[in-house]
Amino acid sequence: MATEPKGGGRDPQYLLDLLWRRQRPGTRGPRGSLTLDQIVGAAIEIADAEGIDGVSMRKVAQKVGVTTMSLYRYVPGKDDLLDLMFEMGTGRPDTGDWPDDWYGRLLAYGKDVRRLMVARPWMIDIPISGPPMGPNNIAWMEVLLASLSDTPMSEETKLGVLMVVSGFVLSEVRQEVSMLRATPRTGMGYEEWGRAYQRMLETVVGDPAYPAVARLVRSGVFADDRSSAEEDFLCNLRFVLDGIAALLERRAAPAAEDGTV
Numbered sequence: 001m002a003t004e005p006k007g008g009g010r011d012p013q014y015l016l017d018l019l020w021r022r023q024r025p026g027t028r029g030p031r032g033s034l035t036l037d038q039i040v041g042a043a044i045e046i047a048d049a050e051g052i053d054g055v056s057m058r059k060v061a062q063k064v065g066v067t068t069m070s071l072y073r074y075v076p077g078k079d080d081l082l083d084l085m086f087e088m089g090t091g092r093p094d095t096g097d098w099p100d101d102w103y104g105r106l107l108a109y110g111k112d113v114r115r116l117m118v119a120r121p122w123m124i125d126i127p128i129s130g131p132p133m134g135p136n137n138i139a140w141m142e143v144l145l146a147s148l149s150d151t152p153m154s155e156e157t158k159l160g161v162l163m164v165v166s167g168f169v170l171s172e173v174r175q176e177v178s179m180l181r182a183t184p185r186t187g188m189g190y191e192e193w194g195r196a197y198q199r200m201l202e203t204v205v206g207d208p209a210y211p212a213v214a215r216l217v218r219s220g221v222f223a224d225d226r227s228s229a230e231e232d233f234l235c236n237l238r239f240v241l242d243g244i245a246a247l248l249e250r251r252a253a254p255a256a257e258d259g260t261v
Helices: 011-020 038-052 057-064 077-091 102-119 121-125 135-147 155-186 190-202 211-219 229-254
Strands: none
Touching: 011 077, 038 057, 038 077, 057 077, 077 121, 077 135, 102 121, 102 135, 102 155, 102 229, 121 155, 135 155, 155 190, 155 229, 190 211
């Protein structure tokens, strides 16, 4: 078990112990009957109502009925609290209705993660401070990797797929949430941006410096706003998964002798 970090540095082992609830409360402040789950749950309630900017150690302390100093016995600082919130906020994956094939399962993974983070947009505002370490996030890591168990991929390739798919999902959700947040300022929702963008680009892409963009605009693809944010997300995720499938096919022949990809 790691000791409580001193000074301004963050000890990854200490954070790991916090995430897995292996860390005893520190020595600062009076002893109480609080649990770390109660503290993190209170912080999540604040974030659900006010966003991540509304979360402070003082507000969380008030919500659970203790002094701010007492809170520091359980959580060294706000950065650690944010990591704990992200971990608890993800919850555990429910794969009961996922398909059996790897492609379908990764598609279901993407849909579930997107739904989770769109419902709690404050999660995308938490800086990623390291690889998955908590039990919930490792559980999501497990279900994605387990979905590839029946493929001939090497463990190294599985790790690459994990990083590409999870990174893609996070990036897409961040863009979607950013556009939703901008609606009060722009006056346009996600589905309205396509037509507006088409009209705007038509006024500037006649310049010969942008021939490829001009061809794209003339094709009218931006004006086709029949799809929703979720449909666009799934279309783009299939694009990524199709690339992984093509990689499997391309490597299958030379890898046939040792059975790895």
